[in-house]
Amino acid sequence: MPDRQRTDDTNDAVTNDAVAGGQDPSPDAGNEAARRRRRAQFLRELHEAKALRDRVQPRRARAERMRQAVRMRTFRW
Numbered sequence: 875m876p877d878r879q880r881t882d883d884t885n886d887a888v889t890n891d892a893v894a895g896g897q898d899p900s901p902d903a904g905n906e907a908a909r910r911r912r913r914a915q916f917l918r919e920l921h922e923a924k925a926l927r928d929r930v931q932p933r934r935a936r937a938e939r940m941r942q943a944v945r946m947r948t949f950r951w
Contacts, residue, residue: 928935
């Protein structure tokens with residue numbers, strides 16, 4: 875897996891400045907887009923961290939899969 879550098883979104887500063895100055899006609903759209911980008915980045919990193927943990931600690935990963943299977947069997951539709 876290639877090493878990825880964390881890329882901070884430089885557009886956030888521009889969007890925040892425009893909102894503070896009142897120049898942006900739709901600040902909610904810009905904020906929503908920035909929030910979605912941050913959320914997507916967070917979820918990618920979370921998934922990567924979980925995959926790494928599963929590779930490093932296979933016994934714990936197996937136990938978690940077993941617990942998940944029990945939860946799914948006991949879940950009522």
